Amino acid sequence: MDNQAEPELLVVNMIGTGITAGRDVAPEKGVRVDGVTKRYGSSTAVDNVSISIEPGEFVTLLGPSGCGKSTLLRMISGFVIPDDGDIRIDGQSVVALPPFKRNTAMVFQDYALFPHRTVAQNLAFGLRMRRLPRPEIERRVDRMLEMIELRGLGERSTDQISGGQAQRVALGRALIVEPALLLLDEPLGALDLKLRRQMQAELKRIQREMKLTFLYVTHDQEEALTMSDRIAVMRAGRVEQYAAPSEIYNNPTTAFVADFVGEANLLPAVVAEPSSGLVVVAGRKLRIPPEQARGLVAGSSVSLAIRSEAVQLAPPGASVEPGLAGTVEEVLFAGSTAKVIVRFEGELTLIATLGAGTPLPERGQQVGVGWREADIRIVT
Amino acid sequence: MAGTTITPAASYGSTAQAASVKRERGHIIAGLAPVLLWQTLFFVIPMLILLVYSFWTMRDYRLDYTFTLDNYVAIFTNPIYFKAFLLSLQVALFVTVICAVLAVPVAYFIAKKAGRWRVMLLVMVIIPFWVSLVMRAFAWRLLLGERGFINRGLELTGVIEQPFSFLLYSPTAIVIGLVYAYLPLYVLPLYASFDKVHDNWIAAAQDLNATPMRAFWEVTFPLALPGLMVGAVFCFIFGLGEYIVPALLGGGKSLMISQAIRLEFELRQNWPGGAALSIVLMAIVMAILAVSLRWLRPETAR
Amino acid sequence: MSAGTVKLGRPNPAKGGVALTAYTALIFAFLYLPIAVIILFAFDDKPVPGLPMAGLTLDWFGKAFSDPDLMASLFVSIKLALSSAVLATAIAMPAAMVLAWREVRLRTLVMCLLLAPIVVPQIVIGLGLVLLFRLVPDLIGSPAIIIAHTTLTACYATMILYSRLLGFRRSYLEAAMDLGASDLRVFFEIILPLAAPALLAVMLLAFTDAFGEYIVAWFVAGFTETLPIVIWGSMRGVLSPAINAISSVIIVVSLVLSALSQIWIIRQSRSSS
Numbered sequence: 001m002d003n004q005a006e007p008e009l010l011v012v013n014m015i016g017t018g019i020t021a022g023r024d025v026a027p028e029k030g031v032r033v034d035g036v037t038k039r040y041g042s043s044t045a046v047d048n049v050s051i052s053i054e055p056g057e058f059v060t061l062l063g064p065s066g067c068g069k070s071t072l073l074r075m076i077s078g079f080v081i082p083d084d085g086d087i088r089i090d091g092q093s094v095v096a097l098p099p100f101k102r103n104t105a106m107v108f109q110d111y112a113l114f115p116h117r118t119v120a121q122n123l124a125f126g127l128r129m130r131r132l133p134r135p136e137i138e139r140r141v142d143r144m145l146e147m148i149e150l151r152g153l154g155e156r157s158t159d160q161i162s163g164g165q166a167q168r169v170a171l172g173r174a175l176i177v178e179p180a181l182l183l184l185d186e187p188l189g190a191l192d193l194k195l196r197r198q199m200q201a202e203l204k205r206i207q208r209e210m211k212l213t214f215l216y217v218t219h220d221q222e223e224a225l226t227m228s229d230r231i232a233v234m235r236a237g238r239v240e241q242y243a244a245p246s247e248i249y250n251n252p253t254t255a256f257v258a259d260f261v262g263e264a265n266l267l268p269a270v271v272a273e274p275s276s277g278l279v280v281v282a283g284r285k286l287r288i289p290p291e292q293a294r295g296l297v298a299g300s301s302v303s304l305a306i307r308s309e310a311v312q313l314a315p316p317g318a319s320v321e322p323g324l325a326g327t328v329e330e331v332l333f334a335g336s337t338a339k340v341i342v343r344f345e346g347e348l349t350l351i352a353t354l355g356a357g358t359p360l361p362e363r364g365q366q367v368g369v370g371w372r373e374a375d376i377r378i379v380t
Numbered sequence: 381m382a383g384t385t386i387t388p389a390a391s392y393g394s395t396a397q398a399a400s401v402k403r404e405r406g407h408i409i410a411g412l413a414p415v416l417l418w419q420t421l422f423f424v425i426p427m428l429i430l431l432v433y434s435f436w437t438m439r440d441y442r443l444d445y446t447f448t449l450d451n452y453v454a455i456f457t458n459p460i461y462f463k464a465f466l467l468s469l470q471v472a473l474f475v476t477v478i479c480a481v482l483a484v485p486v487a488y489f490i491a492k493k494a495g496r497w498r499v500m501l502l503v504m505v506i507i508p509f510w511v512s513l514v515m516r517a518f519a520w521r522l523l524l525g526e527r528g529f530i531n532r533g534l535e536l537t538g539v540i541e542q543p544f545s546f547l548l549y550s551p552t553a554i555v556i557g558l559v560y561a562y563l564p565l566y567v568l569p570l571y572a573s574f575d576k577v578h579d580n581w582i583a584a585a586q587d588l589n590a591t592p593m594r595a596f597w598e599v600t601f602p603l604a605l606p607g608l609m610v611g612a613v614f615c616f617i618f619g620l621g622e623y624i625v626p627a628l629l630g631g632g633k634s635l636m637i638s639q640a641i642r643l644e645f646e647l648r649q650n651w652p653g654g655a656a657l658s659i660v661l662m663a664i665v666m667a668i669l670a671v672s673l674r675w676l677r678p679e680t681a682r
Numbered sequence: 683m684s685a686g687t688v689k690l691g692r693p694n695p696a697k698g699g700v701a702l703t704a705y706t707a708l709i710f711a712f713l714y715l716p717i718a719v720i721i722l723f724a725f726d727d728k729p730v731p732g733l734p735m736a737g738l739t740l741d742w743f744g745k746a747f748s749d750p751d752l753m754a755s756l757f758v759s760i761k762l763a764l765s766s767a768v769l770a771t772a773i774a775m776p777a778a779m780v781l782a783w784r785e786v787r788l789r790t791l792v793m794c795l796l797l798a799p800i801v802v803p804q805i806v807i808g809l810g811l812v813l814l815f816r817l818v819p820d821l822i823g824s825p826a827i828i829i830a831h832t833t834l835t836a837c838y839a840t841m842i843l844y845s846r847l848l849g850f851r852r853s854y855l856e857a858a859m860d861l862g863a864s865d866l867r868v869f870f871e872i873i874l875p876l877a878a879p880a881l882l883a884v885m886l887l888a889f890t891d892a893f894g895e896y897i898v899a900w901f902v903a904g905f906t907e908t909l910p911i912v913i914w915g916s917m918r919g920v921l922s923p924a925i926n927a928i929s930s931v932i933i934v935v936s937l938v939l940s941a942l943s944q945i946w947i948i949r950q951s952r953s954s955s
Contacts, residue, residue, distance in 0.1 A: 079856055081400040095396040098403075099859040106860045112853035116875045125871075129862030177861065404784065407865075411780030412792060414773040415836055422833040423799050426810025433813060482709060489706040493699065501710075503944045508713050510887065510940035512894020514910045515929045518917065519716030522723060527730075529719050536734065563713065614801075621803020623897050628917065638805040645809060655813070658806040665801060 028091045029055045031076070031181055031213065036085035038071055045071040046082070047237035053181070053215060058207050060216040060224040063234035064260070069217045070185060072234075076215065077106050077183050089180050100129070105174035106183040111166050113158040119169050120145070120154035126177035140176055147206070148172040164195050171203070175210065182207075184216045188223070200227055221261045225249065233257045249307075255379045258305040265311065265350050266379070267304040271296045286322050292378040303379050310375035311352035313340060313367045320370030326350070328365045342369055427662070433655035441649055451656030461640060461657065465664075468637040471551065471626075472619035475558040479566045479615050480608060482559070487570035487607070488600070492579070502571060509564040517628040520557050524548040524629070549631025557625035562618055566611035573607025574600065613672040617665050637661055717933055724926040742927040752912060752928055759893050759909040762824060766831035767888035770839045771881055773832075778843035779873070783852065799837050807834070808901030815902055826902035831895060835888035842887070842947065846880040879946055886943040890936050 031053040038046040046068040053059045061069035074080040076087055078099030087095050094102045105126065113122050120141050127137045145151050148168040153161065161169070167187060174182055184203075188196045204227050207214045218224055224231050225245045232242040233256070241248055241257045252258035255266055272285060274296040288304070296302065314320040326342040329349065338360055340352045350369055354360065361367055434451055437444045455461045490501045508516065523529045524547040531543035546552055577600050585595040623638035630636065635643070637657065644654035727737035746752055777796075786792060799807060811830050815822050821829070854876070858868045874881075896910040903911060909932070916925050 077860060079859075081397050083397055084394060096399055099856070100862050100864050104860070106857070108853050108857055110851075110853055112851070112857035114854060114857070114872065125858070125863075126861035129867065173857075173861065408780050408784050408786055411776035411784075412786070415777040415840060416792065416795060418773055418833065418836065419795050419799070422811065422814070422829055423802075423807070424795070426807070426814045427802075429813045430806070430810045485702060486706050486709045489702050493702065499945065499948055501706075502948060503941055504710065505713065506944050507937050507940045508717065510890045510894075511717070511933050511936045512896070512910055514894065514896045514913055515720065515933060516716055518913065518925075518929065519720045521917075522719050523716060532734070560712070560716065563709075617801050617803075621805060623803075623805045638803060641805050641809065645812075651809075651813065654809055658803075658809055661803060662806055665803065669801060 028088070030057075030090070031215070032086075032088040033072070033076070034086040034088070036072065036075060036082045036087060038068075038075060038080060038082050044237050046075070048085070049234075049237070049239055050085075051232055051239060051242055053213060055180075055213050056211050058204065058214045058216065058227055058229045060218060060228040060231045061234055062218060062221060062224040062231050062261070064219055066236075067234040068237040069234050073106075073183055073185055073215065073217050076181070077104050078102050103180040104183055105177050105179040105181075106185060107170050107174050107187045109185045109187065109189060111170040111187075113166055113169055113173075115158055117158070118154065119150065119156050119158065119161065122158065122169055123154075123172050123176055125173060130177065144172045144176045147175075163190055164199070167191065167199065171206075175206065175212070178210075179212075181213050181215060184214065186218050188218075196223075203227060225261070231261075233260060235260075250377075252305060252377060252379055255303045255305070258303070258377065258379050263308040263351060263353065264305045265308060267306070267348065267350075269302055269304045269378075271298050271300050271302060274298055284322065284324065286376075287373055288376050288378060289374055292376060296378065305377040305379050306350075306371050306375060308339070308351045308353040309355075310371050311350060312370050313342070313352055313354070313361060314370065315361075315365075315367060320368050321373075322370055324350075324369045326367060326369055328361045328363055328367055331360055331363060333360070342367060430655045430658050433652050434659045436652045438650045438652055443652070451653050452660070454653065455656060455660055460635075461637075464635050464637045464640040465660075467551070467634055468620050471554055471558065471636065472616045474555055475562065475619045476612050476615040478555070478559050479563055480612060483563060483566040483570055483611065484604075484608070487567045487604075488574050490567070491571050491574035491577075502568075505564050505567050509561075513561060513624045514628075516561065517557055517625050520553065520560065520629055521548065524553055524556070548629060549633070551630070551634065553629035553631070554626050554636070557629045558619050558622060561622070561625060562615045565618070566615055569607040569610040570604060571607070573604040577603045609672065613668065617668060620665060621661060717937075720926055720933060721930040723923060724930040726923060726926075729923065742923040743931075745922075746924040746927040746931075749924060751907075752909075752924065755907045755909045755912040756928065758824070758906060762827050762908065763831065763889045763893035766828045766835060766892045767885045769828065769832045770836040770888050771843075771885045774836050774839035774843055774884065775877075775881065777840050778847050781840075781844045782847035782850065796837050796840050799834055804834075804895075804897045808898040811898065812901040822902060822904040823906040826904070827899050827906065827908065830898045830902050831888075831892035834895070834898065835891055839884045839888055842884050843877075843880060846947075847877065850876070883943040883946045886939045890940050890943075894932070894936065 033049060033051050033053075036046055036049050037044065049068075049072060051059075061072060063069050071080060075082050078094070078097065078101075082095060085095075086093055089103060094104075114125065117125070123141045123144050124137050127140060132140075141154065145154055148171060150161075150165060150168060150172070153165070158166065158169070167190075170187065188199050191199060200223060203214070203216075206212075216224075216227065225248075228245055230242060230244055231248050232239045233248060234240065235256050241253045243251075248257060249262050252261065252264070258264040259266060269286075274293055286304070312320050324344060326344040328340060329343045330339075330341040332339040332341075336356050338354045338358070340354060340361060342350045342352065344350070352369070435447050435449070437446070437448055437450055486505070490498060490505070494501050521528070525531070527543070528548065530547065531540075534540045535543060547556075581599055585599045621638055622636070623642065626636040626639055627642075630639070632639075638661075641654045641657045641661070644650045644657060722735070724742055725738045725740070726735050727739040727741070780786065781789070781792070807830070811826070811833075812822075815826050850873075854872050855868055858872045859865075863871060894910055896914060899908050900911055900914075907915075909928070913925055913929065916922060
């Protein structure tokens with residue numbers, strides 16, 4: 001026992017933990033994933049992942065299929081038991097608890113609405129399991145029907161509603177139990193684009209209004225960028241970067257993140273002078289921002305990442321820094337933007353995204369390619 | 381944070397893992413235990429009892445517990461038993477072949493040409509199987525006897541003058557009865573096999589200048605072989621050990637093995653003898669199953 | 683070769699599809715002829731059934747339903763078949779759930795044990811059981827019959843339920859657990875309601891099968907008489923059309939029950955595949 005601690009702090013600590021006396025760790029809120037690993041045979045699905053989620057945060061696990069994001073989600077919800085590590089929700093270790101004892105709720109990819117129950121009965125299920133009194137259940141179900149904008153549809157059976165409505169029932173069913181953590185497993189995959197955008201905004205709004213903690217899983221990076229407070233980009237069972245969307249987008253720490261999120265050009269480069277410049281494969285020496293040069297070793301191979309929106313094209317002769325000369329290979333018009341693929345000598349290509357209204361070059365045309373030095377990112 | 385012991389994160393995971401494995405195993409055991417215990421108690425143990433009895437003998441209506449192979453020797457030397465086994469094998473083979481031939485077109489029809497009536501026809505084929513065999517065999521008595529439906533019908537319509545006497549109480553009757561009993565059983569797996577043959581494979585074969593007959597033999601039939609084998613194995617095994625049909629329709633002049641068993645048990649009170657016959661019958665059945673499994677495994681793997 | 687319409691007929695181009703249809707109709711006639719005969723002669727107005735028919739009457743039905751022995755054996759059969767059907771389904775369901783949803787290491791061994799009673803000849807099972815019950819002679823009779831039939835029907839009950847449960851959407855179970863349902867509550871709230879049609883279908887089949895089973899029942903029946911045993915016994919002596927009458931009723935009921943059950947099972951397997 002620490003004699004120097006103030007009495008009030010001691011009391012707060014002791015009440016806060018409540019399990020064993022002598023633990024003077026402050027009561028934590030939020031979700032802590034600590035060194036969680038899951039192996040299937042000889043392959044590792046989740047490899048020593050540690051992340052923490054603050055209460056009220058919207059966190060997304062983003063990555064390609066097979067990266068372990070769904071496995072991690074299922075470990076947090078309780079359907080998979082980790083081989084190593086701990087998961088704590090609001091200070092309590094849940095790893096040994098079966099799913100029905102954890103204060104989490106999940107929105108499933110296939111919605112999993114109970115077919116033998118009406119919409120209202122589906123919503124009420126979690127509350128019934130918690131043995132709330134009947135009038136209270138009815139009240140909350142009515143309120144939830146309002147919130148998910150399905151008022152009046154409570155008595156419908158689950159095969160009488162549309163896909164979008166079913167998605168909202170699945171959401172409502174999980175929200176209604178007011179979990180410490182709401183888990184969403186690619187819930188918008190089955191919806192068409194327009195509906196998906198609507199639901200994304202809805203989810204964000206509900207999350208903020210109800211001040212809930214959301215953990216979202218998707219492979220759609222646009223979705224992740226739009227909705228999340230923080231994104232954990234995963235690959236092969238590991239978290240490559242865990243930061244806010246703008247940070248992930250503007251300052252990717254690895255080539256994979258740079259490539260997966262947004263459209264980045266990755267140019268192979270060799271470090272010439274760590275203090276100032278480096279050499280691009282095209283033979284040209286290019287300058288990079290000083291912060292990017294920190295920690296680089298001369299002679300090492302790195303990737304130079306440029307966002308395709310940051311690439312500038314100019315007709316030959318017009319000045320654009322660094323002014324690499326190349327030939328336009330392809331122009332892809334996509335409505336509000338256009339992608340231009342420029343080929344240099346050798347096999348190097350660069351993709352430039354031009355906004356609406358920008359005059360488009362023609363195939364075969366010679367162009368100069370440049371960008372601002374500040375837009376360069378060095379990734380390994 | 382001094383003086384506290386916090387269990388390292390790694391062991392939380394692994395202890396949880398161990399606990400969940402134990403829970404899982406508990407569920408599996410709890411679920412399988414009732415059925416497995418039941419089968420062990422009321423199937424495996426009776427079979428073992430039969431085995432034990434087969435090595436005893438019955439002397440003067442009392443059991444003699446000395447271990448002996450007399451019963452088995454009797455089976456292999458006594459011509460009655462030998463004939464019974466032979467008859468059973470012959471009948472079973474005959475029935476299997478006839479059922480196969482009869483069932484193939486029916487199964488093909490239902491699978492390929494029945495359209496909307498598929499489910500109904502399939503159900504209509506299966507449900508007689510669930511009606512008590514005693515009643516169905518009883519019906520054949522009415523049909524096959526000298527005064528029976530068939531003979532009288534043929535007489536009344538002037539087709540024949542004398543009733544056929546061989547129809548009932550003969551091996552013919554047994555074959556008819558068994559074919560009747562097991563035909564639905566054969567149609568089912570054949571139907572399942574035919575169902576898997578896609579129509580456009582057949583169409584493709586015909587497009588390549590194959591006549592319908594060749595298309596059938598080259599494309600459809602080989603793919604239906606698994607169903608054929610499954611039906612054949614079950615038909616044969618059931619035919620071997622069947623009691624009701626031979627007892628009701630066979631007439632008693634020549635016995636099938638199941639009748640011999642009941643004879644030993646009921647009339648001669650020779651339980652060990654009946655047990656030995658049962659064991660030999662079971663051995664034959666198991667041997668057939670073992671052989672056919674080797675046939676079926678590579679087929680189903682396709 | 684005409685490319686437009688492909689005639690997928692029977693291997694006999696000359697007669698084509700008509701022969702196949704006719705043949706199938708013949709087979710169906712063969713399947714239902716004995717059944718039709720029994721029902722027909724149940725209405726025959728003479729003491730010995732046979733052609734030509736003497737006239738239609740309902741007398742035999744009346745006789746059958748007022749015969750005390752016959753009725754007694756009918757109720758015994760119903761009672762025992764119901765008991766064994768319920769018991770068989772009750773022990774089959776947990777096993778089917780485990781086999782369908784969990785990894786079982788000795789799976790093939792378990793399957794063999796479950797399928798064995800089907801392939802072993804019934805006379806052998808009957809003999810084995812009667813020798814077993816010599817150790818517990820008090821069980822001979824109704825309890826032994828229930829036990830014997832449960833053993834027989836639990837086999838395919840487990841298999842049918844197993845194949846149905848394979849298509850069961852696991853996410854329903856996970857969603858229920860996720861929302862706070864313990865294992866027991868998941869069973870009663872989700873599994874039981876959604877599997878109820880399958881359970882009923884299996885119970886119907888088991889009931890119909892156990893009801894009409896003769897040979898194993900005979901071995902362990904002692905002095906108890908089930909309807910098949912009575913019918914068999916009656917065939918030794920004078921054939922009474924009352925037996926026809928009761929048989930027709932049983933046959934019709936059996937057909938209806940198993941039709942309902944089979945239609946449901948087939949429909950379910952098509953909707954989930």
